[in-house]
Amino acid sequence: MTDQPFAGVVPPARPGLILRLAGSRRFQAFAARVPGLRRIARAEGAALFDLVAGFVQSQALLALVELRVLHRLQEGALPVAALAAFAQVPPERMQILLQAGAAMGLLNRRRDGRFALAPRGAALLAVPGLVAMIRHHPVLYRDLADPVAFFRGQTDPELARFWPYVFGAGATDPAVTAEYSALMADSQSLVAEDVLRLVDLSDARHLLDVGGGSGAFLAAVAAAYPALALGLFDLPDVVKTAPQRLAAAGISGRVALHSGSFRTDALPQGADVISLIRVLYDHADATVAGLLARVHAALPQGGRVLVAEPMSGGARPDRATDTYFALYTLAMQTGRTRSGAEIAGLLAAAGFTGIRVLPGYRPFVTSAVVATRA
Numbered sequence: 001m002t003d004q005p006f007a008g009v010v011p012p013a014r015p016g017l018i019l020r021l022a023g024s025r026r027f028q029a030f031a032a033r034v035p036g037l038r039r040i041a042r043a044e045g046a047a048l049f050d051l052v053a054g055f056v057q058s059q060a061l062l063a064l065v066e067l068r069v070l071h072r073l074q075e076g077a078l079p080v081a082a083l084a085a086f087a088q089v090p091p092e093r094m095q096i097l098l099q100a101g102a103a104m105g106l107l108n109r110r111r112d113g114r115f116a117l118a119p120r121g122a123a124l125l126a127v128p129g130l131v132a133m134i135r136h137h138p139v140l141y142r143d144l145a146d147p148v149a150f151f152r153g154q155t156d157p158e159l160a161r162f163w164p165y166v167f168g169a170g171a172t173d174p175a176v177t178a179e180y181s182a183l184m185a186d187s188q189s190l191v192a193e194d195v196l197r198l199v200d201l202s203d204a205r206h207l208l209d210v211g212g213g214s215g216a217f218l219a220a221v222a223a224a225y226p227a228l229a230l231g232l233f234d235l236p237d238v239v240k241t242a243p244q245r246l247a248a249a250g251i252s253g254r255v256a257l258h259s260g261s262f263r264t265d266a267l268p269q270g271a272d273v274i275s276l277i278r279v280l281y282d283h284a285d286a287t288v289a290g291l292l293a294r295v296h297a298a299l300p301q302g303g304r305v306l307v308a309e310p311m312s313g314g315a316r317p318d319r320a321t322d323t324y325f326a327l328y329t330l331a332m333q334t335g336r337t338r339s340g341a342e343i344a345g346l347l348a349a350a351g352f353t354g355i356r357v358l359p360g361y362r363p364f365v366t367s368a369v370v371a372t373r374a
């Protein structure tokens, strides 16, 4: 495809010196020979190649997870032949996959040719929900297979149907609802960890978690704040999955369960903090505006709203959230990865004041925005 002239558009300004140098093949060759510049050139080259190769690395990772190579190596180092036999992969192909795993820092290659788990591989298996997240990625990758058509809005992404509750009705099949709720709940412990570091709830009396799924966030809050009264609001099919988790956490008696849809129903009154954890990014601005108005109406004066989810870097684009989450939510079609400033704007429009954006320790896990009903 040839570039079109800038018909009817103001032509771009001439690039500055640094851009002209970076874009000059002669300068690149010169920089590669000059001490000092050579280090920068090499790092930039490696960063560029990582972008070029990212998909291949993700697929090698998916194969290691699907073939349970990392899981097998938890018991100790193994020779290629043993791993090949377990995974039913020809040994010469398994050798290539293991070598790739070692190159990505997930495995260690021993002198005797055996492979062992590296600390990064061990960490991957220990991160709650990460294996499940990697295993559901084929849906996302199919949606991104033709990125030009995807960005032109000419595809019919599968992810849009993957999270049925987003459309407000909940999944009709209870097994499906339980599976989606489990996928969210698995990754919730990291989110709760970071939210509870960012936000102090010691002066709160009663917290209502709206879109709280099966109650995983509430279980973490309950452990951190033993005196806090708790409530959960979610779609009826989802709320049905909560009692089991709450019982396992030993907090059934502490959590009031409320079924309904925040699109159509008022939220229960009585809480002085309402949390929306990984809820807004699933929904369009109009739905979020309606939801925040309901949150505002349900809170007393001085009550607080807490929004937590992965957020766009906004004016300072963020590597993880402005690529992964922004494209993911675009594929879902209903929502959007918003920046803290955009969420603050929606909160202000709903009447909230004292809005504070709290950048996350791990932006790919969560950031937070808090605000008060004046």
Ligand SMILES: C[S@@+](CC[C@H](N)C(=O)[O-])C[C@H]1O[C@@H](n2cnc3c(N)ncnc32)[C@H](O)[C@@H]1O
Pocket (backbone or CB within 6 Å): 165, 166, 167, 168, 184, 185, 188, 191, 210, 211, 212, 213, 214, 216, 217, 233, 234, 235, 238, 260, 261, 262, 263, 276, 277, 278, 279, 282
């Ligand atoms: C991405 S999940 C997040 C769950 C949980 N807060 C977490 O972080 O693990 C979004 C949640 O919003 C709920 N939800 C979606 N639409 C809803 C609606 N109209 N009314 C109430 N809850 C809704 C979903 O059922 C789901 O539990």
